[in-house]
Amino acid sequence: MSGILIYSEVEETALGLLTIGKSLSTKLDKALSVALLGNETPDQVETYFSHGAIHAYIGSDSALTHFQASVYAEALAQVVTLVKADIILIGSTRRGRELAPRLAQKLSAGCVTDAVHLSLQDQHLVIERRALGGNTVSTRVIKSPQQIITVMPKIYNAEPGDICEGEIIPVSLDLVPSSTRVLELRPKKAGGANIEDAEVLICIGRGLNNKEDLALIQTLADTLGGMIGCTRPISHDLHWLTEDQMVGLSGKEVSPRLCVAIGISGQIQHTVGMMNAEMIVSINKDANAPIFGISDYGIIGDLYEVVPMLIERIQHDL
């Protein structure tokens, strides 16, 4: 049994997985394949070949019209058997996170979700993921013959190579359609620009008293040419900002040059999302707030005093 199989319903994520897949396939001497599942045969397969895949296994079946983890896991399990894959890398999207453990259970295999780093030690895959609510990074190995790993999107970027030929292999799947019915897909409210692209990110938390005070934060963001992000309560409970603006373990992980944390106490589930910022500045009136422990610069003070002063000073400086 030997082979690496890549799957993600998001093409960009699958291409990123091929980058690490390609490196592993060379070092471990395993063939690199990609699985494409859906109700129709995809027309653009060459992109996967130029990113390192040798084979593209196409599973087209009407049972795959809508995503249902049980059916998709069965489809992928049939491809895994065909490929004789022992390393299966899946994009850690919401769907990928539902799919991978179900596939793992079908194969009686170990699984690690949300991997942030993959490496080899004595030809064995070593996987890092966050643990204890983001407090720690846990390094793990999977002992079962097959290893299922979901990898966080954007950890590995797509690296297109030369145009090359690959083999397209249609797979006839044996699937029972799910009885679940998808009635509707509603687009979520989006905050506009993607905070993952921000060079400067102003993050706000419960320290902000009113929704109207967002104007003050927006002025600071404009002054610094930045975007606004927030903790879970601001987006998910108070709905002052949209959910795609939430930074944290269950939201986005950002890596701006500067992150300004305002009125954020520093709960680990949130701060883990900003750990990759080059510089962290925090403003909080509680001198004991944990956020100061992970900051490069901290100002102990009322945000309603500090922020206007900061805006004025920067504008004065320009």
Add this chain to the structure above:
Amino acid sequence: MNIIVCMKQVIDLEQIRIKPETREPVTQGLPLVFGDFEKCALEEAVRIKEKHGAKVTVLAVGTSKLRDTIKEALAIGADDAIILVDPVFQGSDAMASARVLAKAIQKVGQYDLILMGDSSADEYSGEIPPRVAELLALPQIGCVREIEVIADSGQISELKGLRVVRDLEKTLEVVEIDIPVVIGVTSELNIPRLAPLSAILKASRKPLIEWGLEDIGITAEEVGPIASVVNELSNLTPIQDRKGVLFKDVEEGVVELVKVLDREGIVAQ
């Protein structure tokens, strides 16, 4: 309708301290709590019971302290609770944990809806709902933030299924699903109630059952570290190399901060 709510006891993550010299987390002696997602799962089960009529069973895994903390779940409205506190269950990986839960659910026997937190507060792996669903050969829906019971004129006898909203990255997916089903919920589902003290006191009268290995028909080789296929090599806090400059004087802080931002080229001269 019979609802099983699976809950896991976790340490209070906000209270974890890190040993500076080794970067190891100190987790001993910390208070144990239920995760937010699981509290919402329980709340939803109780709301369904109040509206449509249902029997709510809590199935919880944890340490011996669970014998006390489970009373909170009973006080909130569960009809009975089953706890799995035998130390032999500790140290199981996701596959072994799912095996234990699935066996316990099968032993309960009657279930239409199995509610869980989509991911636990500590591991946040999201592995348990899909694995348990696979073991029970049931469909599963994760990241659920709304649940509506489809029943004619609110009568439980004519229960048809569920309509749920699955929370994806950019879209909300409305799905209709037959029962029985495994559902993983997130904290947008509801705001869990707090149990009044009087209800906690009365909760002692509700059935609380403790199951061990033999009760659920599982052997010692199938649980715990020996049955685990995922091994942890290390678990350390990441190295954070932050300057940690703190200003108590606001004016000084603002002046110095702007100097730094200038120097770093973040605010253009």
